[in-house]
Amino acid sequence: MAKVSNKKRSGRRKRSAAEQKKQEAPEEEQEVSEEEQELPGADEEVTSEEEEEDGQDERRHQKLLEAISALGGKRKKTLGERSEAATQMSEFTVNSKGEGDRIDLSELIDTAQKTPAVPNKTRKQLKSLKKLKKTIECPLSKQESERIQRDLAFQKAASEVSRWNSIVVQNQRAEQLRFPLDRERSGPKPMERVVTGWKAQTPLEKEIFALLSANMQPIHDPVLTPEEELSLKAMSLEDAKIRRAELQKARALQSYYEAKARRERKIKSKKYHRVQNKAKRKEFLKRFDDMAKTDPAAALEELNKMELVRMQERMSLKHQNSGKWAKSKAVMAKYDEGARKAMQQQLEVNKDLTQKLVTSLNQDEEEEEEQQEEEAELLPECVNDAEKGGEPSNPWMRGKLSEDPAEGPAADPEGAAAPQARAAVEEEEEEEEEEGEEEKLLREFDRRRKQRQSEEAETPAVISLVDDDEDDDDDEGDGEEEKLSEFTNIFRGIVESRQEAASITDDSAQLEGSLQRIRTLQDVELLAEDVSAAEPPPAEPQQPPDGPPAAAPPAEGKSRKRKKGIELKEVLTKEAKVIRVPLAPTVAGDAEGGEETLDQRGLIKEAFAGDDVVSDFLKDKRRQEDAGKPKHVDLTLPGWGEWGGTGLKPSRRKRKRFRIRAAPAPPRKDERLPAVIISEKRNSSLTLHQVNSLPFPFQTHTQFESTVRAPVGRTWNTERTVKTMTKPRVVTQLGAIIPPMDREQLMKQEQSKAGAGTAKPQRHTKA
Amino acid sequence: MNCTETNYSTQSYLSCFLCIYIGKTDPFPGPAPVPVDRVQKFKRKDKIEKPHFKQYKLNDLIVHSEEASELAQKQAARFDLLLPEDAGFLEGDEGEDTCTVSQQDIAEAVDITSATKYFNLKLPQFGPYRVDYSKNGRHLLLGGRRGHVACIDWQSKQLMCEINVMESVNDVKWLHSEAMYAVAQKKWLYIYDSNGIELHCIRKFNDVLRMQFLPYHFLLATASATGFLQYLDVSVGKEVTAICTKTGRLDVMCQNPHNAIIHLGHPNGTVTLWSPNQKEALVKMLCHQGGVRSVAVDKTGTYMVTSGMDKKMKVYDVRSFRPLKSYFLPAGASCLSLSQRGLLSAATADIVQVYRDVWSTPVTKPYMAHRAQGAVWGLHFCPFEDVLGVGHGQGFSSMLIPGAGEPNFDGLDANPFRSTKQRQEWEVKALLEKVQPELISLDPTELGYVDRATLEQRHQDRVQALGFDPLAKEKFVPKFKKKGRSTAGAVERRKKKVAHEDQRDVIRKTVEEKVKMEQAKKAMEKKTAARADQKSALDRFKK
Known part of the structure; x- marks a missing residue:
């Protein structure tokens, strides 16, 4: 029972919530909710009473129909129904008349008014409740309420998303997009831009500024003179040259080193490599000694590394003569000097590696080598960059050849x-x-x-x-x-x-x-x-x-x-x-x-x-x-419908009737030129290269042709024009992370829009 | 160019700053204006209107392209400043004719460098000479009738090679660079390099009389005595087309530098225009009553000058094929040549005359005249120099013609001062940018047009495949009714009922909307009136 009522209540709450949002008759709703608070027990009864009226009408109607049908003679057999006693006999001494009748509110209230225990306030409330004829609508079904909720949620989300519309459209239509969006200009900034609202206050400062202004020196905005600023932006020629030379040298060295390494790597002689390794080891030891004196920290690190290698070697079975190869060699060892030697060597390696003293450092050597290579790789990237310079532009570009100005109509009679x-x-x-x-x-x-x-x-x-x-x-x-x-x-x-x-x-x-x-x-x-x-x-x-x-x-x-x-x-x-x-x-x-x-x-x-x-x-x-010219087609059949034979011609009327006149040819290009014959043949070799269907946004041929007409290449345009004409659709900064747009961007844009809106009329008024 | 651009911007930047400091306003704000006529010079297309209805993609596209072309035009006009050289002309004193000034006088008056450009080569042995200058005007090729072929770096007077081919030579022509040249000999066409070594003997090209080289297509066009016009692609060494013109011996030939069309002159007074893509002449013009002796087309491809056996010299507009001017030369002109700036040289026997403005103003006398030692056989203006090369029976003479050459050269196209390295680089680039022979047509911009004929053809094909026109509107055919109700009158009446149905729909809709609007208006008025009448309880307190 309690469960059911809970459900009902929750349903109503939902509905009421929905209605509040819809804002339909909010006052009535409020009233109802107040009453609910005051009469928590009367809830059910009230609703039932409300529902009752409809039911009663129906029932009456039913009865009427039954009465009418009874008049017809045939009496319908009423089925006996099983009913519960509780519906007839109430424990509250209230019983409804008739089967299935519901309790009226008045019936309940009557007793309440008679009993003196009921406070006046409650009585009044009950009276007002009686007056209220409005029925409360039944709560919406779950599906419906959910649908409404979904709808509202969608509206909210749509309004949220639609704020981005302008930006999306703007970006779609933009000629060029630059990412990341909030880019700061690199390079030094003038002090004034960093510290704003600074003024000369002390008398000394004032004096200095007076002097500056008298000598037409920059006071206010750029502390640097424009020339200085320009020179800051551009590297001086000497600097550039020095840097270039450095880079060149580095590049050359790198290439030498690479060539050498390649050559050495190709050498197959084991002995050579052994000697090399030995030499390297010696060198390394020497270096290590030096390092121990000069840079003890680094030496310690190196030592640690060696220790680590030693540990690894001790853990592994790598040089223990226990591998497949070693086993196969062991079989041969009795007879083969080489195999024996090889095994011996392996063991020696193991010994070297596991020795505690820093003497043999095979693996370290390798690491060392790797490091060196890495160093080589770490040369600045710009070494490989192509030199940046102004691309060869074409200062003598000319458009169509100029025609003589004297050629005008006025020039010659x-x-x-x-x-x-x-x-x-x-x-x-x-x-x-x-x-x-x-x-x-x-x-x-x-x-x-x-x-x-x-x-x-x-x-x-x-x-x-x-x-x-x-x-x-x-x-x-x-x-x-x-x-x-x-x-x-x-x-x-x-x-x-x-x-x-x-x-x-x-x-x-x-x-x-x-x-x-x-x-x-x-x-x-x-x-x-x-x-x-x-x-x-x-x-x-x-x-x-x-x-x-x-x-x-x-x-x-x-x-x-x-x-x-x-x-x-x-x-x-x-x-x-x-x-x-x-x-x-x-x-x-x-x-x-x-x-x-x-x-x-x-x-x-x-x-x-x-x-x-x-x-x-x-x-x-x-x-x-x-x-x-297109030819006429003559379809006359001689002898058809009249006499035929040699010497007989079909009649003129018939010939006229059966001659199909071809449509006149389009006017020739040389129609007006008596001394010229212009060929009317189509140039079919060119049509292969022509566009033969109108591309998407265009609606007429002329539109497309006109947009294609202007040349883009360097031969016909200045450098700047070419660059603006062929600028890429999207520009990204190398290595910069491009985050998705956030709300801040939206705000910024709106602000700028508003700013532009207010700024424009100002300019107009100034002008 | 880059450098100057930045200079320009920094200048304005500086001026702007200076103004701020001094406190004066800039009297010339913004970028410097560009003269309208100069902008007009670089105009490449007409403006188009935006479509009236809203279609932002199309609108944006059109706006952007317009902006870009405008910018290009303006910038080009602005950078016209960088072409500082200007051409001048010879001007006579009061009452003095410029045509009476002799070459010797000019050579004495001008500076030493220019004076060295006037010279004569006496080569009486090997007959009349044909002349050709390389594209950048640095090198000269001479071909004597009796087999003498020589190429010279004519400014430094350095002989590059000199050979005798031991055969009669009909014509000589430089190929794309000064490293190779073609010689049309008695029987075959030969190609030599600048050291005089024979590279090729092309047996497919026989009896060649005249040659033209199309530099941007790498095509060597030859006209032969057998009436064949042949095209040789010198970049791959293949014959592109051989056209039988069926007009007999072809000894008059020139090219239109604007659209790479070959003009041929014929003994029956016609001039025909040819492209390698069509086996018949594109255009056939009747120019003279006698045979055509020489043809020349100017650099812009606007004017054609012809001279014929009827002793006339005519100027045509080759865009519309209309005659502009006609001149009568007492002895006719055997050779014609047009300079880059539009000077016309005509040779009558041993006299070389140069004319100015033959197409715009009626000319009565030549601008300059010169008598060569022998009958003139070849005429060629030197590109980028005020020099006219004349090949004649007694050798070659180089004349000074003030105002003949284009003073400003394009360093990336034809650079007279280029080094070997630059030449090699240019060669690679030129080969990469080679224009295919299929693209040669009368209108060089034709490639940019939409091929409408194909579009229509496609539609027709579609219609044929489908059996109906998907874009066509179905015509109303009234149903046949019996019992005499399909009389002609009835059918017409029924047709009338359906006629203009779509228009009617539109009209109906608009009328309905109008009615609705009016009703709404009326309702509103009523409402307002009612509100005005209504009195609230508080109205009684109004005074």
Whole structure:
């Protein structure tokens, strides 16, 4: 009984504790707990009474249901139940009505109120208890309460851990981490930094400081002048040299010693080693004697060591002729001199070792040797270090080669003019693209035919050309036109002779028009040549009167507004600056026939020299373009759905219907460049080395490409830049223990954060 | 450099301290500013924007890389101070043309050391000479048409070796260092060492006419009379590729030092660009109406100068393949050579002319001119010197061209004053840093780009393997319904119901949220109003 009640109580306590933490209705809870304290005996009853009400309702409901079911006729057989007497008959003369009924609080209290023995205070309390209708919830189950506890514990731990979040994130994002975290700078510190808040107080001090300040000497912070501090940091050159020499010497000695030891170790002769050992022993003895005089403590130690060795030897069976080897030798000893000797030797060794006098010290010797080796090893590590020096840096590093500043658009008038002209050309081309290719060709042929007709009609070719230009663009000024006709008049004489040549060389009708145009442009070239040359070279065939120097550019602009096919030639025959050379080539005159002898015919020939070149190039280009274009697929089946046979073609409609048009090819790189063929093949050898999938954090190609673009190496950057760019992610101090972060670090960081937060606005206000 | 860096920092440190003692403020606080144009010179990439949404890893990465590149740029610009040498030019007096100044005049005017750089070698016996200077400009290689090959330390005028190969010589070229050179002879290609000992006879390379050496790839590119362009890897001695150009005799050749592309000139007026990775020309440009006589590309890989049989000299922008300038030379130019600082030398017969700024400003007359003793056969500007080597029929002459060479050299790349030890060290390093021939392409930065084509190809492969596109959204196909309910109109209506479902979802959600917010707002208002109305028991004491 007692156990049960204990349990219940503990359960409630748990629950109450939980509720307190949750802070749900803390007042009521308190009340309850007070009552508990006051009425320790009434606990159970109270709860039972509380529980009762629910039970009663249920019971009534049950009864009602039973009554209803009884109305139905069929009477249910009630089962006889075994019950305990204690439930009906109480020893406290209180009995509940009905089976399973529970005691009401009022029933209990009634008696208490009647008895005068009950104090007033208790009565009052009971009354208030009666008024209180609130039922106490039953204690939570063990699982639930544990869950709550776990939950709370987790919350607490999480809040504790989350304090570290900022540090973790910071460290994750940091470019570099340095461990151990709280590192003090090595080297001497100025006094001021060690002792803070010191001031000159005595009159003497004050006087001294006044003097110092008058002479602009450092007073306050660094007692050392900056130069001194710098020199402290860096070792002087002499020192460094001396140290280096020392280290070098040590290193050399070490290597000699090592070499010697190696050589000696390799010697197999037993006799040699015996002699060596003997010599060493002697030496050691000598040394020991000396030591005994100079350093008795060390000698004593040595003596102790020997004693220890002796003891060990006496304990062991090592040299007692009792081992396997010794036994085998013992068998042989009768007949073999060597074996006997060996056994003898072993025994001798034993004797030596166990002798009390310090005479034979085989093992000591070994130790001694080891010690020496150790000493050798103890040479400073820096002996082996590579000399630290500034790595070879590249002072002459240059980025991309500088382009001439004079190259700007403002520098040359022609350069400024060129883009405009180019734009015009591009416009023209765009217009053309809209038209079909066939149309284009047709139009070109038409134009050529017209030109030929005009030539046949013996009208001067140049004039026809001008007309043509007018057809093309009406917006030209009249003045320009006049100028152009002026030039053409000048060259009329040349033109006629040229026509003859044209009739000779003209086999391809296709390029007729272009031929003529080249001629005219050649004229322009010649003109420009004359204009620019104040003193015409002797090679010049004719000396036309000075034309206006501004004439060349408009002519050029006009001819630029031409069709694509011709533009190429235009590019080739582009107005060229004539360069005057102060020295006339002597050999050239003979080799090239001399420019004096170059008559008009020669001129023309020169002009037409490259014509087939141009057409070849155009053909080549067209072939390349065609090869690159995707092909249409024709799926017409002749004879399918209509008559078929030789001479019968499938109908146009059908052909159209069953032709699958391929998607147009992407624009070629050389679309706008008539004189250039750019191969569209992919460089597959390079793709093997390229990145072919976007690395993780990047989202676009440009982001990745841009981060990869800047070089990192020493060839392109200064030393400092390279170092900052390639600094390691984590830096650890050699030999220092790296402890895990503790709470102090956290505090420090928070403080620094707060400090930064407050410091920033201050700075702003100052500024 | 290290030393100067520390100096710089200590200076600022000192100045800072001094200021504190004296009590004045530093009039120039912080590090010294760097001129913007100089910083611009070292610009290596454009800035990129950070992504708008929060992604701290990406953001950090981008920020760090930007910072690093900015630092690198600034530091490089700062250390430009350490390149103190500046190039000058010859300037004529009032009304005097610089091209009329003779070499003799210049040699008399300049100091003795420079004057010794003007000299003539009379070698009339063995015909016109081809010329080549080693990469650091210290050594000169001469190859006479009639078999005379000589290499000279030309500054000290020390003859390293002189041989006659007893065969016609087409071209000579230094390999990576002055220890070896290649000679294209009548039949085969030979390699000699600096003592004139024949090291190799390479039978795979026949009838070579012109050669170019790509120093960072250790490739010797040769153009032969049979139309083959061949690449020899001199570090391992293997032929990398042999390309049949199908364009006939190849006697015009040059390299683009910026991207190691070989330019070939052809008799049909075209210039073709080649890399060892592609069997066909990367680019084919029609430059002249006659045959191309000579080609040269400047050091930055921006400009190409060509001269042709049509007596023209043209300047192209090789990045975009557009013509920039066109000049008419009365007798045409047979040889062209570009100096490190962009001076152009052109030889017409026996006259050597040098031009300044051929690409930026229209030139009407040469900067300098000189008449050689015979017809010019080879032209080469000496690196890091104001010297132009001219090989001609009567031997060799070394001209002084003020402002031709780069005054500041890179001691780790091409050091004219290097010792044997340094050369050996450089050789090892250069071999370790050798660029593989596969990486030669028109755009040298192409390696840094993501290979998008492969990326797409991979996706396609995946689609093929799976049978569907895992990234594609499934298209809604309305179910076929019977009893005439699948008319076109009905189907369309059904489609419309589903159209933009995802957008609708988003909209719906936002609307719901809005409504909720409004309701909450209203409730709050009500509450506050109610609180305002409510009177506590103590309100009665209010006055």
